[in-house]
Amino acid sequence: MASRSGVSGSRSGGVSGSWSGVGGSRPTGQVTRMSAPTVPHLDAALPSGHAMPLLGFGTWQLKGEQATTATAAALAVGYVHIDTATVYDNEAAVGAALAQIDRERVFITTKVPGDGRANALETLRESLDKLGTSYVDLWLIHWPADGAGVELWQQLVAAREQGLTRDVGVSNYSLAQIDELEAATGVLPAVNQIEWSPLLFDRAALDGHTERGVVLEGYSALRGGTLEHPVVTGIAERLGRTPAQVIIRWHLQHGIVVIPKSVDPQRIASNADVGGFELAADDVTALDGLG
Ligand SMILES: NC(=O)c1ccc[n+]([C@@H]2O[C@H](COP(=O)([O-])OP(=O)(O)OC[C@H]3O[C@@H](n4cnc5c(N)ncnc54)[C@H](OP(=O)(O)O)[C@@H]3O)[C@@H](O)[C@H]2O)c1
Numbered sequence: 001m002a003s004r005s006g007v008s009g010s011r012s013g014g015v016s017g018s019w020s021g022v023g024g025s026r027p028t029g030q031v032t033r034m035s036a037p038t039v040p041h042l043d044a045a046l047p048s049g050h051a052m053p054l055l056g057f058g059t060w061q062l063k064g065e066q067a068t069t070a071t072a073a074a075l076a077v078g079y080v081h082i083d084t085a086t087v088y089d090n091e092a093a094v095g096a097a098l099a100q101i102d103r104e105r106v107f108i109t110t111k112v113p114g115d116g117r118a119n120a121l122e123t124l125r126e127s128l129d130k131l132g133t134s135y136v137d138l139w140l141i142h143w144p145a146d147g148a149g150v151e152l153w154q155q156l157v158a159a160r161e162q163g164l165t166r167d168v169g170v171s172n173y174s175l176a177q178i179d180e181l182e183a184a185t186g187v188l189p190a191v192n193q194i195e196w197s198p199l200l201f202d203r204a205a206l207d208g209h210t211e212r213g214v215v216l217e218g219y220s221a222l223r224g225g226t227l228e229h230p231v232v233t234g235i236a237e238r239l240g241r242t243p244a245q246v247i248i249r250w251h252l253q254h255g256i257v258v259i260p261k262s263v264d265p266q267r268i269a270s271n272a273d274v275g276g277f278e279l280a281a282d283d284v285t286a287l288d289g290l291g
Contacts, residue, residue: 039055039079042054042055044257046167046215047167048160052137056107058261067094068094075106079272082108086123095132098131098133108136108137109140111141111142112140112152114141114144115146139165140168141170150181153185167190168189172194172195175209188212193257196220196251221258221260226290232247232287248271
């Protein structure tokens with residue numbers, strides 16, 4: 001997988017990458033509308049040495065045939081990162097779409113319920129079976145239970161040692177809970193997936209993850225009224241972009257992983273078409289100010 005796109009090889013949490021699409025070079029300043037989607041290929045470096053694409057496709061609430069069709073549409077457009085979870089009950093449907101492409105081309109995340117510690121490795125084996133793969137790129141504890149969940153974390157680390165996942169991380173954890181896991185086991189989560197958007201921007205949380213070398217992955221970026229906020233819509237109108245594209249682009253410029261979900265093929269494509277423009281520093285600051 002090392003060849004997927006520009007891995008920096010720096011400490012984990014570092015970001016590197018490039019833009020694909022017309023020209024293939026990183027644009028500056030002025031916005032240029034492209035006829036074909038210009039999908040960014042920006043990565044965060046993980047402790048395993050593998051790269052985590054900053055743009056992924058979320059699959060929560062996609063079920064059955066719809067999950068297969070939407071995931072296939074995302075892969076066709078150029079997403080190379082898919083986010084699922086045991087509780088989404090769609091791993092087999094997502095796996096049906098993944099079966100159509102080379103396993104090494106895609107970064108797959110799944111999650112184990114935080115209260116599933118008794119049989120976590122069995123849960124992962126079931127996930128792998130449904131997804132049709134011998135390993136995932138990232139396995140997360142979906143939410144903390146029983147404090148930080150040290151016992152469960154030890155099972156994630158064991159799965160990594162067995163080659164069932166390349167990296168391990170958490171979701172919905174506080175920085176204090178992350179520190180607790182590291183203190184108890186010596187293993188720092190590679191990633192923390194938490195709710196994040198301009199309306200939830202928290203400089204201290206972002207800096208806390210960066211200082212630790214934990215990749216911050218945001219979810220529900222498009223929910224909670226962010227798409228309709230006048231600051232977001234104003235920037236979008238001025239740049240000739242959609243509000244969703246502005247929000248997704250804002251994550252990428254902060255080096256934050258973003259995983260928009262959509263069932264609609266046009267939205268799936270346009271949400272990925274964020275490599276052909278750049279937010280000015282003033283716009284990033286204005287969006288930060290919404291938090
Ligand atoms: N770890 C956790 O606890 C956790 C919690 C929640 C989510 N997640 C992950 O994060 C992913 C993303 O979060 P999410 O699914 O809650 O929300 P999201 O991706 O922020 O937003 C999805 C919603 O926005 C709509 N949408 C998508 N693109 C749009 C566009 N361009 N314009 C207008 N509306 C658009 C979708 O509708 P249509 O489908 O109709 O387009 C859907 O209603 C999830 O799918 C899941 O993988 C993780």
